[in-house]
Amino acid sequence: MNKTHRLPPVAQKVTMLENLPILSWNIHDSVMSQEGPKMEDSDFVNILTQSSVFCLQETKQEFFLPNYECFNSTRKGSRSGGICIGVHRSISKQVKLVKTNCPDFQAITFYP
Numbered sequence: 001m002n003k004t005h006r007l008p009p010v011a012q013k014v015t016m017l018e019n020l021p022i023l024s025w026n027i028h029d030s031v032m033s034q035e036g037p038k039m040e041d042s043d044f045v046n047i048l049t050q051s052s053v054f055c056l057q058e059t060k061q062e063f064f065l066p067n068y069e070c071f072n073s074t075r076k077g078s079r080s081g082g083i084c085i086g087v088h089r090s091i092s093k094q095v096k097l098v099k100t101n102c103p104d105f106q107a108i109t110f111y112p
C-alpha cells in the first residue's frame with residue numbers, strides 16, 4: 001500500500017517559519033539628508049520587500065510600508081531612536097505584538 005505522508009498543520013507552520021526571511025537594519029533615520037524620504041527610494045523599498053519580516057532601528061519617526069503591518073515605537077519628544085517591525089500581510093494574522101514596559105524594546109511572536 002502506497003501512502004502519502006503529509007505534515008500535520010502545526011508542523012507545516014513550523015516549516016514555514018524556518019524559511020521565513022527576516023531583515024534587521026539600522027537605517028539611521030527614515031529621511032535621507034538630501035534625497036528625502038527613504039520610502040521614495042526604490043532600492044530601499046526593494047530590499048525591504050524581499051523579506052517577510054523586517055526590523056528597522058533608528059527610524060526617528062513612524063514608518064509604514066504598503067502590504068506590511070508595521071509596529072512602531074518612537075521616543076516621545078526626541079529625534080533619536082525609533083524602531084519598526086514590519087510583517088507582510090500574508091502572515092500578519094499569525095503575529096502578536098509582545099507588550100513590554102520598556103519603550104526602547106519591541107518584539108513580536110508568531111502563533112499558529
